[in-house]
Amino acid sequence: MDRILNPFDHFAIPFGKWAEIVLNAIVEFSRPTLLAAKIPVQSFLDFVQGALESIPPSAGILALILLGYYLGGRRLALTGFVCLTFIGLMGAWQAAMTTLSIVISAVAICILFGLPIGILAARSDRFFKVLRPILDLMQTVPSFVYLIPVVMLFGIGDTPGVIVTCLFAITPLIRLTNLGIREVRADLVEAARAFGASEMRVLLGTQLPLARATLLAGLNQTVLLSLSMAVVASMISVAGLGRIVLEGIGRLDFGSATIGGMGIVLTAIALDRYVQAMGAAARDREGRG
Numbered sequence: 585m586d587r588i589l590n591p592f593d594h595f596a597i598p599f600g601k602w603a604e605i606v607l608n609a610i611v612e613f614s615r616p617t618l619l620a621a622k623i624p625v626q627s628f629l630d631f632v633q634g635a636l637e638s639i640p641p642s643a644g645i646l647a648l649i650l651l652g653y654y655l656g657g658r659r660l661a662l663t664g665f666v667c668l669t670f671i672g673l674m675g676a677w678q679a680a681m682t683t684l685s686i687v688i689s690a691v692a693i694c695i696l697f698g699l700p701i702g703i704l705a706a707r708s709d710r711f712f713k714v715l716r717p718i719l720d721l722m723q724t725v726p727s728f729v730y731l732i733p734v735v736m737l738f739g740i741g742d743t744p745g746v747i748v749t750c751l752f753a754i755t756p757l758i759r760l761t762n763l764g765i766r767e768v769r770a771d772l773v774e775a776a777r778a779f780g781a782s783e784m785r786v787l788l789g790t791q792l793p794l795a796r797a798t799l800l801a802g803l804n805q806t807v808l809l810s811l812s813m814a815v816v817a818s819m820i821s822v823a824g825l826g827r828i829v830l831e832g833i834g835r836l837d838f839g840s841a842t843i844g845g846m847g848i849v850l851t852a853i854a855l856d857r858y859v860q861a862m863g864a865a866a867r868d869r870e871g872r873g
Contacts, residue, residue: 611736618737625693626743633685633742641672648854655861667854676825676847683814683824683851686742690749690810691803698754698806699799702761703787712762722755727816735820745814745822753809760802764795800863807855815848825851 639647645668652661671680705712730748738744768791776790792799818826825847832841 607733607736610733615737622738622743622747625689625746628692629685629689629743629746632689633682636681636685636688637678641668641677645669645672652858652861655858656864660857660861663857664854667850671847671850674843674846676828676843679823679825679828679844680847680851682742683811683826683848686746686749686814686817686822686824687807687810687855689746690753690814691807693746693750694754694757694806694810695803697750698757699761702758702802703765705758705762706765706791715758719755719759722751727752727813728819730813731817731820740821742822744820745817748817748820749810749813752813753806756805756809757802760798760805761795764798764802765791767798768794797863800859804856804859804863807859808852811848811852811855 636644645665648664648668649661652664671677701715705715730752734744734748734751738747765787772790772794773786776786781789814822814824815826815829818824818830821827825844828844829841829848830844832838832844
């Protein structure tokens with residue numbers, strides 16, 4: 585009777601063991617290849633990190649002010665100035681540059697892979713039907729779960745942090761690229777084809793420009809998700825602001841954790857405002873065109 589009333593106490597599927605067997609098999613057979621694929625990611629991260637860390641704080645703040653003024657006027661320039669200056673005054677400049685280099689590297693890789701996948705999904709219903717449940721799964725899996733296979737396959741450090749950030753943040757870029765292209769009016773696409781444009785010309789000259797606002801919205805989401813995951817990835821020895829928070833929590837050092845947390849908030853505000861300004865500037869150019 586107990587087996588009928590409480591069946592799960594007596595019968596269970598060893599799903600955890602199956603998952604462990606599969607992951608161990610992947611690690612055993614593919615880790616050398618994956619470690620070789622890790623090299624270009626590490627080289628790109630080292631380049632970005634070296635470039636950011638070589639810029640003096642005053643020059644970096646001035647460059648951000650000028651960019652903000654160009655994109656959105658005095659208000660955006662002031663936002664960038666306040667965010668970076670406050671980060672520097674808190675003593676978190678170096679950590680913020682490390683976190684920013686991880687985010688920039690991850691976003692660049694997401695664009696490199698996510699944009700073509702989104703375009704292919706928009707142009708092939710069959711491919712999108714296969715891709716959609718994978719994207720659903722990637723968006724529902726908690727961020728901490730991504731750390732386990734990445735550590736087993738790539739180890740720990742900043743480079744695995746970039747890889748796990750890419751896996752976590754690429755989904756909205758793929759989805760919104762697909763959505764933006766699909767929302768382009770069919771009559772405009774047909775008109776371009778009627779004038780003899782090739783499929784590549786239709787994509788580059790009609791669909792992508794008209795879907796630019798949606799693409800930039802996807803890019804904005806990818807940037808913010810990259811920043812959030814770069815913080816979570818501090819659990820696998822990724823340097824930057826996330827490590828300051830993690831070490832502060834571990835030592836019950838409220839001041840250190842607050843510095844790291846405020847640095848993350850200010851970095852997120854600056855990134856969000858500047859990416860949104862890029863979208864607004866693109867829409868203004870389209871309106872004038």
